[in-house]
Amino acid sequence: xxxxxxxxxxxxxxxxxxxxxxxxxxxxxxxxxxxxxxxxxxxxxxxxxxxxxxxxxxxxxxxxxxxxxxxxxxxxxxxxxxxxxxxxxxxxxxxxxxxx
Numbered sequence: 499x500x501x502x503x504x505x506x507x508x509x510x511x512x513x514x515x516x517x518x519x520x521x522x523x524x525x526x527x528x529x530x531x532x533x534x535x536x537x538x539x540x541x542x543x544x545x546x547x548x549x550x551x552x553x554x555x556x557x558x559x560x561x562x563x564x565x566x567x568x569x570x571x572x573x574x575x576x577x578x579x580x581x582x583x584x585x586x587x588x589x590x591x592x593x594x595x596x597x598x
Contacts, residue, residue: 533581541574 549557549566558566 529585533585534578537578537581538574541577542570544577545570545573 545558552566552569556565556569558564558570
């Protein structure tokens with residue numbers, strides 16, 4: 499069970515090995531999770547509001563995959579990518595403001 503041992507925040511044990519392997523730190527995973535969660539919740543809300551106005555072919559009905567499910571996924575994916583672009587732009591702007 500040594501593999502699942504929790505390290506205190508700020509501990510550097512194994513961090514350099516993880517960085518060398520390309521493993522994302524907890525600081526990176528949490529914002530990505532929040533971004534994904536926000537994209538899915540907002541995307542589903544947008545789809546639910548749009549669904550009555552969409553053509554019947556784009557409305558999700560039942561439990562089978564259909565074009566409505568694809569439309570819902572597409573809205574969520576566009577939001578996720580958009581949030582990433584916005585966050586990257588904000589980070590670049592913040593970096594340029596802190597440079598001497």
